[in-house]
Amino acid sequence: MKRKATVGLKIESDQKVDRPSPRSSVLQSAREAKWILLIWFASFVWTLGYCTRYGYQPVDPSQLNLVMGMPHWVFWGVVMPWVTTMIVSIWFALFCIRDDELGEEPPESGGDS
Amino acid sequence: MFSEANTALLTFLFYTVAVFLLAILSNRVAKGKEFVGEYFLGSRSFGVWAFALTFAATNASGGTFMGFPALIYTHGWSLALWIAGYMALPLVSMAILGKRINQIARQSGALTIPEVLKARFHSERTGLVATSMLIFFMFFYIVAQFKAGGKILTTLLADDPIFQSIVQGTGSLVAPIPWVNQADPDYLVCLLVFAVAVIVYVVYGGFRAVVWTDVMQGIVMFVGVVLMLGLTLYQVGGLESATKQIAVMTPPEFGEGVLRLPPKGDAKPLEQDLFIPKGMWIIDGDQVVRVAESTVIAAGFQHAEPIRLLRLTTESERQRVRDSVASQISPGMELQVEVEKWDAYQYGAGQTGVYITNPGPSETNSLGFLAIGSAISFFIFWPFAATGQPSNLVRLLSFKDTKTLQYSVVTVSVYYAVIYFSLVVVFCCARVLLPGMEIDPDRTMPDLATHLTRVAGIPWLAGILVAAPFAAVMSSVDSFLLVVSSAVVRDLYQGSINKNASEAKIKKLSYQVTIVVGFLAMCFVLNPPKYLQDLIVFATGGLAACFLVPLVLSLYWRRMTSTAAIAGMMGGTLMHVVLTGWGYYVEQEFRAFEFLGLNPFLWDLVGSVGACLLAVLLGPPPESETVREYFSE
Structure with a gap:
C-alpha cells in the first residue's frame, strides 16, 4: 500500500507497508484533526471578526456599499471566507489526509468482494 | 398536460x-450477503x-x-x-x-x-x-x-x-x-x-x-x-436590484382585527356566506393588508369574527401588491379593515436597511x-x-x-x-x-x-x-x-x-x-404535541451533547476509560436537560436557557468534557490490554 506525503504535516512519505501500525495511524489521524481544528478556527476568526466589525452597523439605503450585488459585509465576511475555507478543505482533503489502510473487513459483517 | x-x-x-x-x-444486490452488515451498513462498500x-x-x-x-x-x-x-x-x-x-x-x-x-x-x-x-x-x-x-x-x-x-x-x-x-x-x-x-x-x-x-x-x-x-x-x-429594494423595506405589522363589508347603503347585503381565504390581500384606502387566517362573513352579517392580519409598511411592497392584486373577491365588493392596534416588530420597526444588516429584524426579540x-x-x-x-x-x-x-x-x-x-x-x-x-x-x-x-x-x-x-x-x-x-x-x-x-x-x-x-x-x-419543533432542537442538541466528547476522547485518548465515556455521555445529557428545565422555568417555553447569551450546546460540551476528565482523573487507569489493542505499535 502506497502512502502519500502530506503538505505541512510531519509524516513518513512513500513508504511501502502492508498495513500501518495502529499507533502510527492514530497519531496521523490526531495530527490531521488538529490541523482541521486550526482551519475551522481561522474561518471563525475571519468571519466573526469581519462581520462583528462591519456587519452590525446601520446602513443608509441611499448610500449602499454593495459588492457583486450583496452587502459588502456579506461578500468580505461570509462569501470570501466560505470560498477560501472550501478551497483549503479541498486541498487538505486531497493532499494532507493520508491514504491509510482502514483495516480488514470483519468476517461477520460480510462484504461485496 | x-x-x-x-x-x-x-x-x-x-x-x-x-x-x-x-x-x-x-x-436484489443484497441477496447472498450476510444480512446484518448489509441491512444496517451496506457491507461498508x-x-x-x-x-x-x-x-x-x-x-x-x-x-x-x-x-x-x-x-x-x-x-x-x-x-x-x-x-x-x-x-x-x-x-x-x-x-x-x-x-x-x-x-x-x-x-x-x-x-x-x-x-x-x-x-x-x-x-x-x-x-x-x-x-x-x-x-x-x-x-x-x-x-x-x-x-x-x-x-x-x-x-x-x-x-x-x-x-x-x-x-x-x-x-x-x-x-x-x-x-x-x-x-x-x-x-x-x-x-x-x-x-x-x-x-x-x-x-x-x-x-x-x-x-x-x-x-x-x-x-x-x-x-x-x-x-x-x-x-x-x-x-x-x-x-x-434586489438588495437595493430590500434595503428600503421595513418590517410589516401584525394586528387582530375585523373584516367588514362596506356600509349597507353602498353595497347589497350578502345572500350567501362569503369565504375569505388565508393569504387574500385587502386594499383599504392606503392600507394594504393580508389575511393571516381564513374566515367567513355569514349571509346577512356585516362582518367576520376577529382574525390575525398583516399590514405592509413599505410603499414599494404596497405598490407591487396593488399592481398584481386588483381584487380577489366579487367585483364591486371591497372589504374594510378594522384593527384596534397594529403590533410593530420588537426590533427593526420603521428602520430602513434592517434587512441587509445584522442583527436583522425580529418580531419577538x-x-x-x-x-x-x-x-x-x-x-x-x-x-x-x-x-x-x-x-x-x-x-x-x-x-x-x-x-x-x-x-x-x-x-x-x-x-x-x-x-x-x-x-x-x-x-x-x-x-x-x-x-x-x-x-x-x-x-x-x-x-x-x-x-x-x-x-x-x-x-x-x-x-x-x-x-x-x-x-x-x-x-x-x-x-x-x-x-x-x-x-x-x-x-x-x-x-x-x-x-x-x-x-x-x-x-x-x-x-x-x-x-x-x-x-x-x-x-x-x-396529534402532534404543541412543542414538537422545540423537541427537535432538544433531540439534536442532546444527541451531540451526549456523543461528541466521549467519542472523540475514546478514539484519540489512550487514558480514556469506559467509566469516563459513560460520565461524559451522562454529563452532556444532564447539562442539556438542566438547561432545558431552567429555560422552561424562566421563559415558560420548552427551550434551553442561553446562559451568558451563548448557545446551550456549548455549555453541554463543557459539562461533558468536565465529567470525562473528572472520571479519568479519579477513576482507575484503563486496562493495558485494551489500550494496546487500539493504540499500541
Whole structure:
C-alpha cells in the first residue's frame, strides 16, 4: 500500500507497508484533526471578526456599499471566507489526509468482494 | 398536460415509484450477503458519490428547505452569517473522526455507534448506556421528521383536486374513530402516505436503499436550488436590484382585527356566506393588508369574527401588491379593515436597511434576530453538532477506503457552498417577488417555486423545485429510522439478550422493529404535541451533547476509560436537560436557557468534557490490554 506525503504535516512519505501500525495511524489521524481544528478556527476568526466589525452597523439605503450585488459585509465576511475555507478543505482533503489502510473487513459483517 | 395544481401530485407519485424501484434493486444486490452488515451498513462498500451524497442529504433535513427559507425571508441577509458555520462543516464533521472511527469499527466488527464504544472499552455497560441515550433522543427526532414529512406533503398537495377529494373521504371515514378524528384529515392522509412509503422502502431495501435514495434526493435538491437561483435572479432583475429594494423595506405589522363589508347603503347585503381565504390581500384606502387566517362573513352579517392580519409598511411592497392584486373577491365588493392596534416588530420597526444588516429584524426579540453572541454560538454549533450526530457518525462507518473519504470531503464542501449560499440569495430576493409571506413563512419555498415557474411559463418545473424539501425530509427520516432499528436489534437484542441469534431470526426482528418504530412514530404525531419543533432542537442538541466528547476522547485518548465515556455521555445529557428545565422555568417555553447569551450546546460540551476528565482523573487507569489493542505499535 502506497502512502502519500502530506503538505505541512510531519509524516513518513512513500513508504511501502502492508498495513500501518495502529499507533502510527492514530497519531496521523490526531495530527490531521488538529490541523482541521486550526482551519475551522481561522474561518471563525475571519468571519466573526469581519462581520462583528462591519456587519452590525446601520446602513443608509441611499448610500449602499454593495459588492457583486450583496452587502459588502456579506461578500468580505461570509462569501470570501466560505470560498477560501472550501478551497483549503479541498486541498487538505486531497493532499494532507493520508491514504491509510482502514483495516480488514470483519468476517461477520460480510462484504461485496 | 401539467398544471400548477397537479405538478406536486405527479412529483410525489414519481418519487414514490422511484424510491420503491431503488429499494427493489437494493434488495436484489443484497441477496447472498450476510444480512446484518448489509441491512444496517451496506457491507461498508460505498464509494465517493454514494457516501458523499448520503452524508450531505442526511444533514439537509426538512428544515433546510422549509424552515431555513422561512428564516431568510423573515430576517434578510443576516442569515448569511447565521449559516456561515457550514463553511467548515464538511471537513470538520467528516475528517476529524472519519478515518479513525472507520478503522476501529472494522477492527472490532462494529456496525453501530454504541457498538464502537462497547468494542473500544470491551464494556457491555458503555454500549448499553449509549444505546439507551440514542434510542431516547432519536425517537423525538423521528417523530419530528414524520410530522415534517406529513406537513410538507400537505403544503405541496393543498391545491390538488384529487387530493382534496381523498381528504374529504378520509375525513368522513375517521370521524367516528376517537383520537384519530382530532387530526386534520389532509394532514392524516399525507402522514399515512409518507409513513407507509418510508417504512416500506427502508424495510425492503435496508441501508443500501436508504443511501441510494439519498443520492437521488441529493441530486434533486442540488438541481432544484440551482434552477431556482437562475429563475429568481432573472425575474428580480439581478442581485444588486434586489438588495437595493430590500434595503428600503421595513418590517410589516401584525394586528387582530375585523373584516367588514362596506356600509349597507353602498353595497347589497350578502345572500350567501362569503369565504375569505388565508393569504387574500385587502386594499383599504392606503392600507394594504393580508389575511393571516381564513374566515367567513355569514349571509346577512356585516362582518367576520376577529382574525390575525398583516399590514405592509413599505410603499414599494404596497405598490407591487396593488399592481398584481386588483381584487380577489366579487367585483364591486371591497372589504374594510378594522384593527384596534397594529403590533410593530420588537426590533427593526420603521428602520430602513434592517434587512441587509445584522442583527436583522425580529418580531419577538428586542435585541434583533442574530445578536453577536448568537452568531458566535451558531458558528460553533453547526459543524460540531453535526460531528456528534449518530446518523452522520454511522455513515462514517460505511465508506470503503480513505480515498472515498477524501473525495467525499471535496464533494460535500462544494455541494454545501452552492446549496446554502444559493438559498440565502434566492430567499432574500423572494422578499421582493412575494410580499407578505410573514403570515405563513413555511410556505415561502413552495409558493416561490410556483410563482417562478408560472412567470417563466414552465409550470411543470415546479414539480422538481417543490420536490427538494420533500426529498430532504425523506432522506433524513429514513436514516434515523434505520439508526434506531439497528440500536434495538444489533445493540440490545443481539448484543445483550440473544448473542447467538440465527440470521433468519435477526432478519425477521430487524424488519419487525423498523415497522414498529415507524408505526409508533406515526401514531405519536397523529396529534402532534404543541412543542414538537422545540423537541427537535432538544433531540439534536442532546444527541451531540451526549456523543461528541466521549467519542472523540475514546478514539484519540489512550487514558480514556469506559467509566469516563459513560460520565461524559451522562454529563452532556444532564447539562442539556438542566438547561432545558431552567429555560422552561424562566421563559415558560420548552427551550434551553442561553446562559451568558451563548448557545446551550456549548455549555453541554463543557459539562461533558468536565465529567470525562473528572472520571479519568479519579477513576482507575484503563486496562493495558485494551489500550494496546487500539493504540499500541
